[in-house]
Amino acid sequence: MKRHLLVLVACLACARQGREAQPPGPVTIVLEHQPLWGDPAAFHASLERFQQENPGVVVRTQTLPNASDVAREMFLTALEGGADDFDVFAIDVVWAPEFARAGWLADLTSAFPPERLRAQYLASTIEAVTLDGKIYAVPWFLDVGLLYYRTDLVPRAPKTYAELQSFARAAMARNPGLAGYLWQGRQYEGLNCNVFEAIWGHGGDLLRDGRIALDTDAARAGLGFLREAIASGLSPRSVVASAEEETRRAFQDGRAVFLRNWPYVWAEVQKPGSPVRGKVGFAPLPSETGAPGPGTLGGWQLAVNAHSPPWRRRAAEKLVAFLTSGEAAVELALRYSRIPARRAVYDDPRVREGAPFIAALLPVALAARPRPVTPYYALASDSIQGELSGAVAGLRSPADALSRAQRIVDHLESR
Amino acid sequence: MKARSQAALLAAPAMAILAGVAVLPVLAAIWLSLHRSILVFHEERFIGIANFRFLFSDGRFWSALGTTAYFTAVAVAAELLIGLPVAMLLQRGGGFFRAAILLPWAIPTAVSARMWAWLFNADYGLLHRLLPGVDWLGSPRTALHAAILVDVWKTTPFVALILLAGLSAIPGDVVKAARVDGARPARIFFSITLPLLRPAILLALLFRSLDAFRVFDAIYVLTEGGPANATETLSIYAYKTLLRSGDFGYGSALSVATFACVLGIGLVFLRFLGRER
Amino acid sequence: MKRLPVLVFFLGPLAWQVLTSFWPEPELTRALPHALTVANYAGLGTTFARAVLNSLLVAAGTTALCLAVGASAAFAVAKLEFRGRSLLFGGALAISMFPPIATVSPLYLVLRAAGLRDTLAGLILPYATFALPLTLWLLTSFFRDLPDELYRAARVDGCTPWQAFVHVFLPLSWPALATSAILVFIFSWNELLYALSFISTPSKRTIPVAIALFAGEHVEPWGQIAAASVVATVPLAFLTLFFQRRIVAGLTAGAVKE
Numbered sequence: 001m002k003r004h005l006l007v008l009v010a011c012l013a014c015a016r017q018g019r020e021a022q023p024p025g026p027v028t029i030v031l032e033h034q035p036l037w038g039d040p041a042a043f044h045a046s047l048e049r050f051q052q053e054n055p056g057v058v059v060r061t062q063t064l065p066n067a068s069d070v071a072r073e074m075f076l077t078a079l080e081g082g083a084d085d086f087d088v089f090a091i092d093v094v095w096a097p098e099f100a101r102a103g104w105l106a107d108l109t110s111a112f113p114p115e116r117l118r119a120q121y122l123a124s125t126i127e128a129v130t131l132d133g134k135i136y137a138v139p140w141f142l143d144v145g146l147l148y149y150r151t152d153l154v155p156r157a158p159k160t161y162a163e164l165q166s167f168a169r170a171a172m173a174r175n176p177g178l179a180g181y182l183w184q185g186r187q188y189e190g191l192n193c194n195v196f197e198a199i200w201g202h203g204g205d206l207l208r209d210g211r212i213a214l215d216t217d218a219a220r221a222g223l224g225f226l227r228e229a230i231a232s233g234l235s236p237r238s239v240v241a242s243a244e245e246e247t248r249r250a251f252q253d254g255r256a257v258f259l260r261n262w263p264y265v266w267a268e269v270q271k272p273g274s275p276v277r278g279k280v281g282f283a284p285l286p287s288e289t290g291a292p293g294p295g296t297l298g299g300w301q302l303a304v305n306a307h308s309p310p311w312r313r314r315a316a317e318k319l320v321a322f323l324t325s326g327e328a329a330v331e332l333a334l335r336y337s338r339i340p341a342r343r344a345v346y347d348d349p350r351v352r353e354g355a356p357f358i359a360a361l362l363p364v365a366l367a368a369r370p371r372p373v374t375p376y377y378a379l380a381s382d383s384i385q386g387e388l389s390g391a392v393a394g395l396r397s398p399a400d401a402l403s404r405a406q407r408i409v410d411h412l413e414s415r
Numbered sequence: 416m417k418a419r420s421q422a423a424l425l426a427a428p429a430m431a432i433l434a435g436v437a438v439l440p441v442l443a444a445i446w447l448s449l450h451r452s453i454l455v456f457h458e459e460r461f462i463g464i465a466n467f468r469f470l471f472s473d474g475r476f477w478s479a480l481g482t483t484a485y486f487t488a489v490a491v492a493a494e495l496l497i498g499l500p501v502a503m504l505l506q507r508g509g510g511f512f513r514a515a516i517l518l519p520w521a522i523p524t525a526v527s528a529r530m531w532a533w534l535f536n537a538d539y540g541l542l543h544r545l546l547p548g549v550d551w552l553g554s555p556r557t558a559l560h561a562a563i564l565v566d567v568w569k570t571t572p573f574v575a576l577i578l579l580a581g582l583s584a585i586p587g588d589v590v591k592a593a594r595v596d597g598a599r600p601a602r603i604f605f606s607i608t609l610p611l612l613r614p615a616i617l618l619a620l621l622f623r624s625l626d627a628f629r630v631f632d633a634i635y636v637l638t639e640g641g642p643a644n645a646t647e648t649l650s651i652y653a654y655k656t657l658l659r660s661g662d663f664g665y666g667s668a669l670s671v672a673t674f675a676c677v678l679g680i681g682l683v684f685l686r687f688l689g690r691e692r
Numbered sequence: 693m694k695r696l697p698v699l700v701f702f703l704g705p706l707a708w709q710v711l712t713s714f715w716p717e718p719e720l721t722r723a724l725p726h727a728l729t730v731a732n733y734a735g736l737g738t739t740f741a742r743a744v745l746n747s748l749l750v751a752a753g754t755t756a757l758c759l760a761v762g763a764s765a766a767f768a769v770a771k772l773e774f775r776g777r778s779l780l781f782g783g784a785l786a787i788s789m790f791p792p793i794a795t796v797s798p799l800y801l802v803l804r805a806a807g808l809r810d811t812l813a814g815l816i817l818p819y820a821t822f823a824l825p826l827t828l829w830l831l832t833s834f835f836r837d838l839p840d841e842l843y844r845a846a847r848v849d850g851c852t853p854w855q856a857f858v859h860v861f862l863p864l865s866w867p868a869l870a871t872s873a874i875l876v877f878i879f880s881w882n883e884l885l886y887a888l889s890f891i892s893t894p895s896k897r898t899i900p901v902a903i904a905l906f907a908g909e910h911v912e913p914w915g916q917i918a919a920a921s922v923v924a925t926v927p928l929a930f931l932t933l934f935f936q937r938r939i940v941a942g943l944t945a946g947a948v949k950e
Contacts, residue, residue: 063894065905070888073658077800077889080454081809085892098661102455187641238537240642241553245912246536249720264911273718375455382659386475390643393553421853422772426780429765429824432757433780436802437787437821443798444790504695512695514933519702521928523882523900526921530709533914541708544723568705622826629791632884654793663797670794677789 022311028058029308029315032089034066034300036336046331050322057315068092069189079104084307087316088323090300091137093128094189094371094378099303100136101375106304109134111317120326124297125341128370136303138324139341141332143298144361144368145197147285148251148259148269150276153178157283159290161201161225164258168234171257179256180234182247183226187389190243192381193296194260195388196371197285198222201293206372211413212380215406221288223391223398231394240393252276260285262298263339263364266357282360284367294369299341333358339365376413383408448668454661466668475644475652476669480676483648486563486634487627493567494623495616498574505579520572528636531565535637552638555645562634562646566627574619581615582608621684628677649673706925713918720914732919740920742895743902747881748927750812750898754819754880755873761820762827762872763865767857769828770835771843781832784825792822796889803890810892818886823876830875834868835861874935881928899924 036043047059064071072095079099091099099105112135117126125139149157153171158164168180184190196206202225204218213219229235239247244261251259252268254275259265269280284292302323304316322328329345332338334354339361345351346362371377384405391401448467451460470476505513519527534540535551542551552558585608593603631650634640640647640655653673657666712720714728769777799818800809808814838861846856862869884900891897897905903920906913 062892067905069659070905073889074892076454076658076661077797078892080797081800081804098455102457186639187643188639237550237553241537241550241558241638249539268911271718378455379453379660379662382655386641386644386647389641393555393642395555395643395645422768423776425764425768425772425854425857426776428761429784429828430776430780432761432817432821433784433787433824436799436817437790437795438783439802440795440798441787441790444794447794447798501698504698508695510933510936512699513936514929515699515703517932517936518706518925518929521878521881521932522706522921522925523884523903525882525884525900525904526924527705529903529917530705530921533712533918534705534708539720568702572702625789629789631793650791650793653791657793657796667794670791674790678786681785681789 022309026056026058027312027315028060029087029312029319030060030062030085031319032062032064032086034064034071034090036332036338038336042331042335046323046328050319053322054315054318057318059319062086064090075099075104079305079307082307084305084309087305087308087312088302088319089305090140091303093125093139093142093297093299093301094381096129096137096301096303097131097373097375098378100131100134104306105136106306106308106313106316107134108136108138108304108317108320111321112138120343121341122343122365122368124368124370125299125301128297128373129301130373131375137301138303138320139299139301140324141299141329141338142341142365142368143262143264143339144364145193145260145262145285145295145298146282146361146364148261148265148280148282150254150257150279151281152279153257157281158258158286161286161288164286165234168257177255179236179250181229181258181260182235182242182251182256183229183239183260184243184247185226185230185235185239185389185392186241186243187385188243189381189385191385191388191392192371193298195223195226195392196369197260197294197296198226200369201285201287203288207374210374212372212374212376212409213406214384214402214409216402219402220398223388223402227391227394227398230392263357263361267337282364284364292363292367294367295364297368297370299339376409380409380412383412444667445671447663448665448671450664452662452664452667454663462664466665467672469665470668470672475647476649476672478644479647479649479652482559482646483628483630483650486559486566486630486648487624489560490563490566490570490627490630491620491623493563494571494574495619497567498571498578498619499612501571501575502578502582505575506582516575517572519569522569524569524632525636527569528565528633531561531568531633532637535561553642555642558638558642558646559634562630562637565633565637566630569633570623570626574623577619577622578612578615581612581618584615585611617684617687621681624680624684625677628680629673649676709918710922712915713922715915715918717913717915732913732915733923735913735916736920736923739894740902740923743897743899744923744927746812746896747899747924750815750819750887751877751880753812753816754823755876757816758820758823758827758876759869759872762824763831763862763869764857766828766831766835767861770832770838771840771856771861772853781825781828784828788822788825792885796885799886800889809890810896812891812896814890815883815887815898819880819883820876823879826875827872830872831865831868834865838864870935874931877931878928 047061051057051059065074072092079102096105114126114130114133114135117135121139125142129135129137129139147157154167158167164181172178172180183194185194199206199219199222202218202221204216204222206212206214230237230239247259248261248265248268250256252274266282268274269276271277285295287293302320304313304320308316326342326344329340329342330348330350333340333345333351337355337358339358340346346359346365352359387401387405387408390396391398449461449463451458451462501516505516534542537543537550537553549557551561589607590603593607629650630648631654634646634648635651638646640651649669650673653666653669656662656669713732714730715725716727716729716731719725765780769780803809803814808817842860843856846860851859882900884904887898887901888904891901903917903924906917906920
């Protein structure tokens with residue numbers, strides 16, 4: 001139908017739709033990425049270096065919105081419209097399977113062989129960019145769910161859910177008015193992250209034979225745990241309406257024992273003037289067995305626009321290789337506090353010294369797990385949020401919510 | 416003859432803009448609703464009215480419709496009830512008062528919704544401090560009413576403006592004569608003012624109902640349609656289906672259904688308004 | 693005295709927002725700030741100033757286009773025997789009732805084919821379209837209320853309909869034009885969806901988009917967002933203050949006529 005529409009209005013714009021041959025002169029490629037919090041000078045300097053090492057290539061940058069949802073809608077509209085005014089762009093970790101299936105991401109397998117990537121990067125990050133054995137993006141930096149705890153209120157980080165509860169309750173008994181466990185229960189993507197972590201922590205897996213599986217015992221246990229946390233008073237009722245910032249501020253104010261959130265919180269709670277400065281520790285999430293509980297993998301990857309003409313694509317691949325090199329990853333960690341996806345960076349002495357928090361995050365990063373890596377996840381994610389929210393808000397039992405969610409997912413996947 | 420063609424010429428730019436910029440995309444959206452079109456899978460199959468058949472059995476659609484209808488009814492009623500006294504105050508008020516009243520309506524909805532989200536914040540919001548114990552955004556019923564409050568706050572000035580126009584059209588002598596005759600203010604209001612105000616009230620009802628039925632920003636910023644889709648309106652459902660799930664076929668069908676409802680409301684009101692003339 | 697609760701209800705949240713914009717970021721969780729600061733405003737930067745300029749351009753352009761097109765069409769409907777009047781009216785109203793979200797993708801393609809994607813002009817056109825029905829309604833009823841003798845007299849004097857429109861009716865319709873102008877301006881100032889979808893260059897973003905994108909990936913700087921929204925509101929406040937005189941004059945003109 002869209003093709004018909006294009007034909008209709010093609011009369012207006014025949015001239016603009018022609019396929020161009022490679023123009024003479026330097027090749028200009030456009031990089032779209034979010035603002036890197038911090039002084040952009042260092043990043044621009046590294047781009048300068050790239051241009052020097054690759055004469056004949058000019059790099060221009062363009063900033064993306066920070067909010068992942070907003071950026072995704074922009075890309076959806078643009079890429080569906082065949083936009084080719086950008087070549088390299090940063091994509092959220094959950095978009096890769098979806099965009100790859102839509103044919104918007106160039107196949108990077110030949111430039112970045114999977115075996116080489118798996119040797120250099122954390123396994124979960126490569127899992128997230130692989131579809132049907134092909135590589136569609138290269139991990140740039142990651143984000144991962146983890147547990148923050150008050151070192152002055154509990155003896156150590158809890159390893160199991162039972163410990164989490166007993167530590168929290170002991171602290172709450174000593175300090176009335178304290179909240180036990182803060183997490184994000186609002187109806188949005190973050191809710192999926194929290195619930196998936198609880199499911200993984202109870203030994204569940206969300207994919208079975210490549211299809212999303214929600215109606216499992218582990219899922220019921222995990223979702224049930226979160227529901228119980230609210231019902232039993234371990235978590236305040238306000239988590240049902242909370243996203244990251246609300247819970248971060250509450251924890252930073254000293255009003256909670258445990259917080260599940262992302263690594264960005266660390267810099268915030270350690271700022272001068274923070275009431276909990278120096279009293280916070282972090283660790284992987286707890287689990288049933290006591291092994292490190294998996295945290296949801298977040299973060300961004302670099303992909304190449306499939307609509308870019310071949311001569312720009314070659315330059316784009318070189319830029320991606322440059323930006324994801326080991327050196328670049330170290331610089332990202334040191335200057336912009338971006339958590340590396342490359343394994344070796346965690347052991348780099350410069351990172352150990354200049355960004356100790358990142359170096360100490362290795363156990364958490366190793367425990368990261370991606371959300372179901374299937375193009376159907378993006379389609380189903382919204383419906384899953386709705387059903388999970390029903391259980392968390394107490395409107396439905398976890399078993400009910402999960403079977404409803406499973407029915408919706410099955411319906412979507414069977415189409 | 417010449418006047419006719421000149422008339423057509425004068426009206427031509429309007430029709431051209433509407434045709435090119437509005438009619439084409441609307442027709443395209445209606446056309447899309449007859450297809451199964453999942454963006455990511457490049458599926459695009461003509462399936463006739465199958466989307467609409469699914470829509471009729473879609474529980475989430477009916478729930479969203481119910482929420483939307485409730486929101487519209489309560490919000491518009493509140494705006495009228497508050498708007499009328501405000502309009503009377505505007506009649507006598509000074510320039511600064513008028514500008515102050517119009518301000519909430521002038522602010523982008525996304526901005527004012529954020530402002531209210533901060534006020535409603537369960538831990539730090541001003542409203543939470545003033546009225547502790549109310550879980551504003553976490554419980555479905557209060558969340559919907561919170562969104563209604565935001566909408567009322569924002570658009571009552573607009574309603575007041577329309578009602579002010581109506582009030583200004585009421586001849587002053589009639590009211591004066593009634594007062595001289597000794598009628599009480601309440602009597603004057605109900606027997607004279609209100610009936611003469613009917614056209615303005617209907618106009619305000621029309622425009623506000625059409626807009627309230629398509630509410631998006633206020634609810635989306637506050638709750639994103641949660642918890643458990645309890646505050647989800649038709650617009651939010653369509654938005655999520657279109658842009659989050661990439662299901663352009665069904666999302667367009669939802670939009671067409673919303674359009675049909677809005678059209679229905681509009682026709683009902685226009686019939687009422689037509690009787691006035 | 694009755695005015696006070698009304699003022700508190702409508703201005704209260706705004707006043708709180710202004711207060712929040714001067715609130716130091718680390719103290720946002722307290723009941724009241726200990727000190728006030730202008731750091732939030734200082735942090736806004738030139739990109740936001742650019743957004744304000746873009747919004748002004750788009751809103752002004754939309755208002756001009758909508759009034760020009762709407763006034764001539766309204767005149768044709770009200771004073772000339774225009775045959776397509778119900779089609780124009782009904783069509784305009786119906787179009788504006790369609791949920792904009794479903795038209796984003798097709799409109800994107802249309803604008804792209806016309807070369808208007810990622811331009812401010814590409815925003816002005818859809819905005820003017822959606823603002824047209826209300827403008828048509830207001831101006832048509834206003835023109836209808838103006839006596840037909842004026843038109844007949846002008847024609848007798850030898851004016852063409854166009855001349856009658858420009859030289860006789862337009863000068864009389866400043867109040868209605870002002871009312872329509874401010875309605876269209878505010879609508880255009882507030883619009884978020886199309887601005888988000890059709891503009892990709894950061895330097896061309898409008899205010900609602902800039903504010904929506906203020907948040908960091910996780911951190912939401914409430915103080916800065918409040919400061920940005922205050923800056924976004926100030927031009928509107930002045931416009932409202934300036935125009936309200938004309939609006940009320942236009943609205944009360946009917947009363948004088950009796």
